[in-house]
Amino acid sequence: MPGHGASPQREMRRRNLSRVLHAVAEQGPCSRAAVAARLGLTRTAVSTLVEELLRGGLLTEQGTTPPGGAGGGPGRPGTALVLTDAGPCGLGAEIGVDHLAVCAVDPRGQVRARARLESDGRDSDPGVILTRLRTLVDEVAHQARALELRPVRLAVAVPGLVARGTTTVVRAPNLGWYDTDIAGALAGAGTGDRPSAGAEAHRTAGGKDYRTVGARKGLTAGALSADALPLLVDNEANLGALAELWLDSGRVPRDFVHVSAEVGIGAAVVLSGDLLRGTRGFAGELGHVPVRPDGPRCVCGGRGCLEQYAGEIALLRAAGLRADGPRDAAFTALAERAATGDTRTRDALEEAGTALGIALAGTVNLLDPRAVVLGGALARFATWLLPALERELRERTAAPGVPPTLVISGLGAEGPLLGAAHAAVRVVLDDPLSHLA
């Protein structure tokens, strides 16, 4: 983040370096001339900025641009600029209900290292889970460094509500975590340091105490020590939506609602390319939109919420499958039964699709988005969910014209992890001055 009191000249330089990096990221390999044209800067100005980024190891030069291709003028071959694949990198982590996952993404957006651990997180001790996660982060950071990559930030996706601008998981019912600040337990993760004795999850009693282990040591969340990676903690649905926005801009517009169905059902609203976080950071709770107000009691205290029809547990139970065993096996069984035309399974999926359609019709009537993206674990069941979902959307959307486009996520359950890693590495593009070699 830009420091306070930085000179206007330095801010301008930071901003222009960032614009050059974003231009190269969006265009792919391209010439200095193409960057200048895109940004409306002179070639001289762009050359100065590019030289600094080349020297600082954030850009590199690559072969020659194809004549008339992505950048150079017709018949004018030259070297093409690309983002480095051997400099800073972002670490993304995911705390799932049945697994932990970590990956490293380079500034080009390529996943360069990853690790996954089956780990039952239901009603878990945050200290135990976060110690496991820390080991996994260290492992991926080690792999990344072996590839000449330098982790600069760690972003963690969690299946719960995160208080806006903090590292505190306010509520993750499927993990059984409440008011859990995860910064302490992850302090120093990915840097090669070993966890200190005091680095364990700090669970506070009430909902108001957002102190962290780091804070008690006189450090602030997000920058726990000179060596620690800055830490970003966000809801999995938010990071999944950002992954769609950043990685699938061909199909996903800049105004959309992203449904992220895992054990719970979350959503994220993106408007003009910005995530709507809500006053406290709790926006997107699609799973608790009332669908049938007199329906079954929900964990949230309400009745007949979407999650009671389209949530994983409700769906598996309605299909006659066990909901407390391994998730992968249960979903595979569900998919097989649906494929063979099993009536009970098809009915359960139709009921889930209907409930999704009712909740999304309300959402569309409120927000008028350009698209609805179906992501997370439910994306693989789109074939069976969609007829009912589309019917409800069509019948219940009030505005004239066609309802928003329905897009099935290509990232599926990978979205939150990729979104986290990309959120972590994008800090390099946004603030290159802090990451020059």
Added chain:
Amino acid sequence: MPGHGASPQREMRRRNLSRVLHAVAEQGPCSRAAVAARLGLTRTAVSTLVEELLRGGLLTEQGTTPPGGAGGGPGRPGTALVLTDAGPCGLGAEIGVDHLAVCAVDPRGQVRARARLESDGRDSDPGVILTRLRTLVDEVAHQARALELRPVRLAVAVPGLVARGTTTVVRAPNLGWYDTDIAGALAGAGTGDRPSAGAEAHRTAGGKDYRTVGARKGLTAGALSADALPLLVDNEANLGALAELWLDSGRVPRDFVHVSAEVGIGAAVVLSGDLLRGTRGFAGELGHVPVRPDGPRCVCGGRGCLEQYAGEIALLRAAGLRADGPRDAAFTALAERAATGDTRTRDALEEAGTALGIALAGTVNLLDPRAVVLGGALARFATWLLPALERELRERTAAPGVPPTLVISGLGAEGPLLGAAHAAVRVVLDDPLSHLA
């Protein structure tokens, strides 16, 4: 609007003049020093800008500032700056289902002239209604000019969907207007010109044809002739929400959902002080959020929408009152019966409050706003609606902590008209260079 190709110096001047006017508008009468402190500009710079605004008739000087009071330094009396009340003004108009209303607001935000006409708009001919409205606009403009005010813009609130950035009412079911561009019929209104023969509502057959009478004459919508006032057309719920934001900032925060209940039920979502319009301009259709998905059929094609329980017609019918007669009489009867404890009336209001609570719980779960503002015709029934509404909100909001504050609008049914007039006059504050005398 700032012209294309304006010089950067002129843009900077426009921006700084606007900042000075907004500072005076927000602070009330204040000294040059107070403006400089607020904007972080030098006193010299502010003095130059203030002189230009005084010469141009947008600011005036008033008596002396109270020592230590709203602006001057302690014990340093001087003249206070105030916005003019004798320069440009905005005209706001409202097309209601049973009335037309117009008012003029000066740059201080004071209503200086107004007119109202009972006019049955149900299933009406837009040409007839707009001719009446035009007469009313001319009348108010005449009153305003007699007060040395100069109308600079006309904004019209309509009970229906307006295609974003156009003057076309795409759908207003309670008026029976579809794809109706109202610019032609209002061309020249408020300028003293008489309507030309061709100036009547232009109704197109399909949903795609947004040509206007003006456009066919080679003019563009929003600036129909050299003399015509620029025209802004917006949904009544949007303008009602902006009125809350601009006129009641003490109670209404900058992130809220505004419920605007007239014959239909609309809503507007304001985030960080900006109105969420949606991709096509159709956001805020709270009235068609499904409440009981198997409930009664709705005009939108859905079933069990909020409007089927809390809409005016549904509410009056449930209370055993006629819904096709004069609205004022019906609402007065409803209020009287509720006050005397009539069971059927109380039940109808409780059912409406419950339905509002269910739809708003979903909205709050999705958007996490800081407040919900209950406006429009239902505001006067708050006493009877609120217990059920608050109960549903409390039980069905998923996030921990207290649900958003519930605010009963102080503007009530006046909101859309005031919002329109304020939207019209704010153009002077936003773009003072175009309105200097």
